[in-house]
Amino acid sequence: MSTVDSSARHHPPARPGWAVKLLGWINVLLGLVILGLGIWLIVLGGSWYYGLAGLGLVITGILLNRGSMTAVWVYLVVWLGTLGWAWWEVGADWWAQVPRLVAPTLILILVLLCIPALGRRRPTY
Amino acid sequence: MPRLVTTAAAALLAGSLPLHAQQTDTTETPPVATTTPDTDTSGDTGSGGTDNPVARIAPDSGTGTDGADTAQDGGDIAQEVPSEGTEDESVAQEAPADTAQTDTAQEVETAPETTTGDTAAETASEETDAAQEAATEDAATAQDATTEGTAQDATTEGTAQDATTEDTAQDATTEDTAQDAATAQESTDENAASGTPAAETAAGTRGTDTDATGTDQAAEAAQAGTEGRTGMATAPQPLMELGADWPYYGGDAQATRYSPLDQITPENVGRLEEVFTYHTGDLPEGTAVGKYSPEVTPLKLGDDLLMCSAMNILISVDAATGEENWRFDPGVPNDAIPYGASCRGVSVYRNPEAAEGDPCATRVIQGTLDAKLVAVDTETGAPCEDFGENGTVDLWQDIGERVPGWYAVTAPPAIVRGIVVTGAQVKDGQAEDAPSGVIRGYDAVTGELAWAWDLAAPEQNRNGPPEGEVYTRGTPNMWTAATSDEELGHVYLPMGNSSVDYYGSNRSEAENEYATSLVALDVTTGEEVWHFQTVRHDVWDYDLGSQATLLDWQGTPAILLPSKQGDIYILNRETGEPLTPVGELTGLPKGEVEPDYISDTQPISEWHTLRKDPLEEKDMWGFTPIDQLWCRIQFRMANYQGFFTPPSTDGPWIQYPGYNGGSDWGSVAVDTERGIIVANYNDVPNYNRLVPRDEVTSKPINEMQAGESAGDNAEGAADPQAGAPYGINVNAGWRNDATGVPCTRPPYGGIRAIDLETGETLWDRPLGTARRNGPFGIPSMLPFDIGTPNNGGSVVTASGLVFIAAATDNLFRAIDIETGETLWSTVLPAGGQANPITYEVDGRQYVMVTAMGHHFMETPVGDEVIAWALPEE
Numbered sequence: 002m003s004t005v006d007s008s009a010r011h012h013p014p015a016r017p018g019w020a021v022k023l024l025g026w027i028n029v030l031l032g033l034v035i036l037g038l039g040i041w042l043i044v045l046g047g048s049w050y051y052g053l054a055g056l057g058l059v060i061t062g063i064l065l066n067r068g069s070m071t072a073v074w075v076y077l078v079v080w081l082g083t084l085g086w087a088w089w090e091v092g093a094d095w096w097a098q099v100p101r102l103v104a105p106t107l108i109l110i111l112v113l114l115c116i117p118a119l120g121r122r123r124p125t126y
Numbered sequence: 127m128p129r130l131v132t133t134a135a136a137a138l139l140a141g142s143l144p145l146h147a148q149q150t151d152t153t154e155t156p157p158v159a160t161t162t163p164d165t166d167t168s169g170d171t172g173s174g175g176t177d178n179p180v181a182r183i184a185p186d187s188g189t190g191t192d193g194a195d196t197a198q199d200g201g202d203i204a205q206e207v208p209s210e211g212t213e214d215e216s217v218a219q220e221a222p223a224d225t226a227q228t229d230t231a232q233e234v235e236t237a238p239e240t241t242t243g244d245t246a247a248e249t250a251s252e253e254t255d256a257a258q259e260a261a262t263e264d265a266a267t268a269q270d271a272t273t274e275g276t277a278q279d280a281t282t283e284g285t286a287q288d289a290t291t292e293d294t295a296q297d298a299t300t301e302d303t304a305q306d307a308a309t310a311q312e313s314t315d316e317n318a319a320s321g322t323p324a325a326e327t328a329a330g331t332r333g334t335d336t337d338a339t340g341t342d343q344a345a346e347a348a349q350a351g352t353e354g355r356t357g358m359a360t361a362p363q364p365l366m367e368l369g370a371d372w373p374y375y376g377g378d379a380q381a382t383r384y385s386p387l388d389q390i391t392p393e394n395v396g397r398l399e400e401v402f403t404y405h406t407g408d409l410p411e412g413t414a415v416g417k418y419s420p421e422v423t424p425l426k427l428g429d430d431l432l433m434c435s436a437m438n439i440l441i442s443v444d445a446a447t448g449e450e451n452w453r454f455d456p457g458v459p460n461d462a463i464p465y466g467a468s469c470r471g472v473s474v475y476r477n478p479e480a481a482e483g484d485p486c487a488t489r490v491i492q493g494t495l496d497a498k499l500v501a502v503d504t505e506t507g508a509p510c511e512d513f514g515e516n517g518t519v520d521l522w523q524d525i526g527e528r529v530p531g532w533y534a535v536t537a538p539p540a541i542v543r544g545i546v547v548t549g550a551q552v553k554d555g556q557a558e559d560a561p562s563g564v565i566r567g568y569d570a571v572t573g574e575l576a577w578a579w580d581l582a583a584p585e586q587n588r589n590g591p592p593e594g595e596v597y598t599r600g601t602p603n604m605w606t607a608a609t610s611d612e613e614l615g616h617v618y619l620p621m622g623n624s625s626v627d628y629y630g631s632n633r634s635e636a637e638n639e640y641a642t643s644l645v646a647l648d649v650t651t652g653e654e655v656w657h658f659q660t661v662r663h664d665v666w667d668y669d670l671g672s673q674a675t676l677l678d679w680q681g682t683p684a685i686l687l688p689s690k691q692g693d694i695y696i697l698n699r700e701t702g703e704p705l706t707p708v709g710e711l712t713g714l715p716k717g718e719v720e721p722d723y724i725s726d727t728q729p730i731s732e733w734h735t736l737r738k739d740p741l742e743e744k745d746m747w748g749f750t751p752i753d754q755l756w757c758r759i760q761f762r763m764a765n766y767q768g769f770f771t772p773p774s775t776d777g778p779w780i781q782y783p784g785y786n787g788g789s790d791w792g793s794v795a796v797d798t799e800r801g802i803i804v805a806n807y808n809d810v811p812n813y814n815r816l817v818p819r820d821e822v823t824s825k826p827i828n829e830m831q832a833g834e835s836a837g838d839n840a841e842g843a844a845d846p847q848a849g850a851p852y853g854i855n856v857n858a859g860w861r862n863d864a865t866g867v868p869c870t871r872p873p874y875g876g877i878r879a880i881d882l883e884t885g886e887t888l889w890d891r892p893l894g895t896a897r898r899n900g901p902f903g904i905p906s907m908l909p910f911d912i913g914t915p916n917n918g919g920s921v922v923t924a925s926g927l928v929f930i931a932a933a934t935d936n937l938f939r940a941i942d943i944e945t946g947e948t949l950w951s952t953v954l955p956a957g958g959q960a961n962p963i964t965y966e967v968d969g970r971q972y973v974m975v976t977a978m979g980h981h982f983m984e985t986p987v988g989d990e991v992i993a994w995a996l997p998e999e
Contacts, residue, residue: 031752034752035751035752035755038752038755038756038759039755041759042755042758042759042762045759045762045763046762047743047758047759047761047762048743048744048758051751051755051758054751090744091744091871094871096871096872096873096912097745097747097871097872099747099749100747100748100749100750100751100753100754101751101754103749103750104750104751105751
């Protein structure tokens, strides 16, 4: 993917295909929910993770909708942050990791799957 | 963030949690004492006497008695029994008792009777007859002593019986006895020294064989003698032996759930195969649908399994083939179902004064959902005509207005010295003006009320309330199984809370004194001996749900008590004094609802607790980040200051552990040989809120129209608590409203082994796989141990196996007691929320559990009774 990325980076955002757009909108939607609830949790004195992660998800979704490769990088940051946070909270308690890691990782896979699409657009111009 | 439903995660849980705790009541174990011939004897005799009766007795118990005195006194006896040392010693023999049990030292068994001097004495005194008096001193002796003459007299009441008895007793036994006695003595000397005869004895006690009639009976008789048939209990009666049989709800009279059988071993358990499945045919119909939680544990006696079904149909089944011998349906209507249709078990009583073959010489006694005691002949299933009215005693008597489903018996009664002791489940959360929690003792033969213990008016209502009055309303009740102590003549009652669980400012001092306490009653008088409170001013529904276990602990006759908070206490069962360290929490929050009532101190066990650390935000769970996040918000919005957070109404509060335990009615198993306690437990919070009266929409059960359903919701969900300023809303297991997934991380239940000497954990593991649980109730089929909520206990065998179902994964499994590893498991056709048993027929060991499901645990309903054994060679 690195090759794809670099090339993509120098071109105007591609027009993403429907699948990428769908994922983009899903991310925006989920991101808004998590951001909203996450802010509530912060107000209640709880973890900041959700607010931040929700924000990252919204940005990822917007970028996906624009066909920007930056979406991948943003989400990678979100995912790595999630990983670190999850380990910090519960370590090797795998059942406890389920809600923390499973869904974010699924999204990571979907986002990574978008890379060829994001890259492939370029040739059409 | 992702959130797709990740399935994997999902697996978990959802369904799992249910747990309920409390239901039911009653007692358990009945001791059966068969014999009886002379019974009287004992009473009086106590002292030196020795008539034959004694003789017989002697053997066994040899011990029994205190012996020493006796020895001296009683001429005959004396001889046989070597004097002094004897009793104790005898005990001693038994003492190994713990062991003994295992072994089966039959003869000895009697030992129990041996009451300790004190006890004996006390008892005696209580009794009225002259004999008693005599006995008293020697008390200890009493056993031996049976002088016939005396005995008879003493017993006189018994009259006819007595006469006969004596003769018999005498002849038969004497010689034998003597011998035994001797032996006993010898063995015992050492013990004697130790001084704790009683204790030891007790231990030993269970040993008794049922079979050995001749001797045992005699012995028993002797013991029994004491009682006389006055109607009141007096002398210890012989215990039935655990081994080939499973004669008591808790296995042996001590409720150890430890079997001496060892044919099935860790090495061969993998070869277990199903021998038979018996269907009771009792499945929910009509309004009973969704309310079944049978929780049935059969007894095994002789060739038969004896059990009740969810709706109290008494059934006898061939223990080797699963063929039905007989059934007796008392016709319990659906509207009698309180929270759930449960009948945890039955009890057996052998009338020591009946001849073999007499109708109801051996009888099955159960308490029913419609609040009756029912006694039938174990051989035929025919109602015992001598018991109450045609085999039935109405427990609604003197309770007040009959409201079906409000007052129901769901646990087997305890039978001690011929007295059937029962409490009842009083459906939680209905009203302060609720049926009394009175505990009553009935003559096991005639069904006559022997005494009542109304904790708010013990003296006034001992023989029933005055004309036109009822037992004190709304008092703490006992819905679970009590433990009987033939030796000391005690019955140990794990009491629940007052009828309104979550508000207490208007409770009486008596309620505050006894709620959530273990209470020891003298079964011969119905008077309290001691009580030990586990929660002060309980507003959390922390009813004591586990049957306590009798054991010898470091030389002291003790009782082991697990609680819903997870604390395990070991008490001196003669005095109630803790033998293990009890700590005190101080500075606990008092809340805003009733700060003057909430106690800012609470006892805890510093010896062992099953309770986990307080919850933190990071313990919140779900199967995606979104539901986890929602639970975190709920966590932050709730009042939570750790263990014993007081109820609140401005917002929800978190109760952890929740009312399902810790340890609930499945109780614990105690491997007295290895010195290991096996405890399965729940690890689940509740999310509760007190609902202001004007927001309460539910009505108490006594105001419901006929046919109106109280709903199938979990206990405490939207209960009215009429009479209190608040209703209560409990989210049992604190589950996500939308997905049903728990808000806290697994495990939700576990099983652990605890060193009986030190209280240290030997191993601890989750109990239950994720196979049946998942979000939205979809089974995940994941075979991983996640630790599900569980209800029902375990049985431990001498070969080192722990058998347990209990979890919501519908598996029945064998666990290695040394390592905690699962060695064998099989899928049940329905939920296995019941205690398993093990027994032997014709040299073949069987393990059995009932698979009947549980509405609160959300496992599928069934009517199966299933037995497994090794393939026949």
